[in-house]
Amino acid sequence: MKRETLISKWLDNNLNDQELEAFKNLEDYDDLVKLNNNVQAFKADNYDTTKELENVLSKIKSKKAQSSHWIKPFMRVAALLAICFSLYYYTTTLDTTIKTEYAQKTTVELPDESTVSLNAKSLLVFNKKDWKKERDVELNGEAFFKVAKGSSFNVITKLGTVKVYGTQFNVKQRDNYFEVICYEGLVGVSYNSQETKLKPGDSFLIIDGKTIAKEKENRSTPSWLNNESTFKSMPYKTVIAEFERQYNVDITLLGIDSTQLFTGSFAHDNLDVALKSITLPLHVTYSKTNNTITLKRE
Template identity: 25%
Template sequence: MKKEVLSRFLNGTASQDEKNLVLSWLEQENAREIFDRHLKEIWKDSSPSDADRTDYESLLQRIHKKVQPGSGRGKVKPMISLTTFFRIAASLILVVGSAYFLKQGLEHQHPVPVVNEKTITKVTQEGEKLTLDLPDGTQITLNANSSLSFSSHFGQEERVVHLSGEAFFIIAKDSLRPFQVITNEMVTTALGTEFNAYARSDQYTLALTEGRVAIDAASQSVELTSGQMATVDARLHPNDLKVNPFDFDRIVGWKEGQLVVDRKPLRVLLEDLRSWYGVEMKIDPQLNLNRRVIGTFRNKNLSDVLTGLGFSMGFDFEINGKVVFIKKESL
């Protein structure tokens, strides 16, 4: 290590690269011994020379007189030799200064760049699903036609996401930072659980598949346990929060490509299919869309699903690219 670099490190004039270089070097074997030897050389260089003609005797007496008024009637005898006195003073200054700059160097940290907070938004289109892995280890599967937004500082102090649409959450455990899912009408707080959240067309549900969560909705607060689902219909019953059991396959089946329909109106089911498969629906106004559907479709393409539905609901269909024409079955 060059002496001039060590000297700049000790007197505080070293660049940041030189400070880092010295700190790294000090960790090497025998580096401290060389460092100490260099300190001694600096000490020697800073000692008064023989050519120094300063009257240290008179100077010291004047100092004593200032410190001890009335003691000036006679010569004040120094308690230690003058040369030793100034050597000690010089060495103390050197040691204190070296300790200070060494401490500054050891405690120095690279300045953390300030990153402005921004909102990150993930969006799925119709017919698309997306799996996200958040920095805290949480995994989220976003259903079609949905959006999820969160801060670029997510996980540093809090874990909060905003959902529109539908998503399945596997929350990483963290007892110090609760995880919150916020929709227009419902706030879900969890520490480490799994659940399905739904927020579409004024319908808000939270179906808990594992663990426990706290729900705040419709001016109420409830705690769910595994197998329970909280529901709010913001259009028909905005102040009513219902908690009921749920069927896993019917609520979460979408995640595995499974569509379970339990007495769902045909109108709603066709809307789901439009979103799932990313198509446009042209529906015959004469078709009774209020009829309810019961059935299960596992990993079926759109044509197979519509074939089964058309047989039971009495309609024909035609798929032309991304447009589906549905018309009442002719007699």
């Protein structure tokens, strides 16, 4: 559900349980609550308009009339209008922030009907007010984009920027990991002041500052959209980090080289099966204690 709709329903006290949780996950949730409380404090008292007008006219006729008596009601209304305007301006100009937690995915519709699917533990930021002038989004995590045709569209990450005009692509930015895969159209990836053009099936991958060559991508969409993480000759630490995000667990490695390469996959809907998928190929055993998993070389 769009951020503005959530805020509107919240102001009307019309959120169901699921919508309330989504509203609480908004990055500016605390600010919105505080602002609303301040608005409530400035609400004008109920009063009889006709009676108030008669009092005002009576005071005007009096030689000793005090202007403050008839100004007060109007000042209360003006204060309320000012606060309401501030609330409207605040909610329409503030950046929209969408984030996912561990083991959570979501899909967001942008103002131009482009869509973004966010993988677990990811964050997306954009400004709806400036959207017609700049189709810019900030990403921290992983997301699959379906971009509507129009002006240039920029995905800005800490490690690089992806620029497109109308296409489908996946961006993953995690710590020292930066990957872009083009599935449709043409994608430009800017990294260290150099731009690389990607056609469908092409990939751009940087791990720990090094460019990694990858085989041609033959899927039409990333595997994580179908609740599966797939790896081809990836450092084992990358696999472990993704596993922790999808299952909200902490993994400890004992006697295992985290830089060794791993090829395989794991599903997102069965912890035990997924653990076997990432341990059996490397002859690794595992043990579980609550939310902590220990992997050990046999």
